[in-house]
Amino acid sequence: MRLGVSLQPRWPLDDGAAVLRAARRAEELGFDHVAVGNRLLDSGFGLDTDPLVLLAAVAGATTRLRLLTSVLVAPYYPALVLANQAATLDVVSGGRLILGVGTGWNPDEFAAVGVPVRERGARTDDRLGAARALWSRRPTDFDGRFTTLREARLGVPPVTSGGPPVWVGGASDAALRRTLRHGDGWYGTGADAGDLTGVRHRLRELADEPEHADRLTLASAEFLTPPGVPAVTEAPGRPLGGATPTAASVADDLARLAGAGLTACTLWLPIAAEHVVEAMEWIAAEVVPQLP
Template identity: 45%
Template sequence: MRVALHALGIGHGARPEVVRAVARAAEAHGFARLWAGEHVVLVDAPVSRYPYSDDGRIAVPSDADWLDPLLTLSFAAAVTERIGLATGVLLLPEHRPVVVAKQAATLDVLSAGRLTLGVGIGWSADEFAALGVPFAGRGRRTEEYLAAMRAVWRDDVATFEGEFTRFRDIRVNPKPVRERRVPVVMGGNGDAALRRAVTLADGWYGFNLSTAQALERASVLAGLCAARRRPTDALTVAVALTDATPAVLPELARAGVTEVVVVGAPPGTPDEAARWVGGLAAHWLNGGHSIKAT
């Protein structure tokens, strides 16, 4: 079971000196991966309900600093050497797929193959409207964009024809480090997200779940894998939990979960942030669990 940290990019975690301190301390203490999420736009009075809390409200204030995840992880990559890096999640249908493919491959090269691209379809109609992207059809758009990005990563000269994007005979370099592919993890807690994880991705990231919910979702994921004759152990299964303790890690591992992501907000100074990471490591990593970057 790997233990990772989702703490970069928001509030105090948006300060460069804190990003540097958290990244270095997380690597030194043995966390498997650093996760960073995304919202391009927040609004004071959202129309859409936040799907990852009981009250339907996102915990991040609308006026908080929120860094771009690929740029944040590039900064973290520059001050570390081994720890994995993951977007958790990048809202893919809000972006141009060829540009994201280029950015992700660039970060993968600069980090020596440490990037996992976590993607989601998004939930905020306000955000889509501000960016001029249709909210309807965002699931189909995400699926198509992934196919287009993989064509760009894979082919020296790429051509793609789809409903939402098309290009012909283009060269996009550099190519990702690991056999011209970046591992893709699908975010989202619903059945559609699980189906996309099994059929389109290399893994799944469940966010703000209770342990009981994570076990139930992992069971559904295993059933979908069986129906598709895809080995469950071929998937990365990462979960960020609302009630997790180190004691539940063995049960989660038996259910097929491969990574628990600890979500937290670091303090505002580098020294405090480094000590904060050390405290999390003492709590989570001292139980003899196998920790490695992927």
């Protein structure tokens, strides 16, 4: 299993490079990826930035670390803008971008950007369909519900053939169909082994061919508060290792997830920014050696 870490805590505004130093430390410790979410308005906790902008800075500060949007709210972005920004980051990072996408949920943000929240699913499909076309064909014709392209040539083609891998979030049938139609992987939140088994089974049921479902990466964000590190917010799901985690209990939970098919795990740490490096070092020194 490939382990990554979220860069979601609220970093000090008077030290904007702190998040970049944390990303470099994650790379030194051997983590597979770092992840950044998508907020336009102040959430009260976390790094409320544009993920593609921040990950571009992380790309310049690192050399190997993969860059995950966890998740980018696709309806907020016009299709051509999304395709071009993602392709640009794919190029400047040397193909390290993973585009985790979702439909979003925050009605205040949808109202602020002038997008009807009831159209978020249809607009996500439209954005992903157009982006895939732009990444794969030059010139491109595309007829979607919200996007029409004629002889379009994307400003910068991605270096990754067909564009960066897309992981689609959500566990509803609509989200799973979207994963099969547009995705290279499924991306969950707080999934346990039973959830993963259910998702795998349902993807195979919904796929035209079961092999289409079997090719998908299964990934999830999981919650973890390392022992001795104070949490600053409550995790929105069961934390790895339980309420009083140890390195062994966390490793056991990760092993169960791997056995159920999870191949990439993003660790979401509900802790203050000043403890993130300490937490990553504990994971690398105490948990990773116990993984199978």
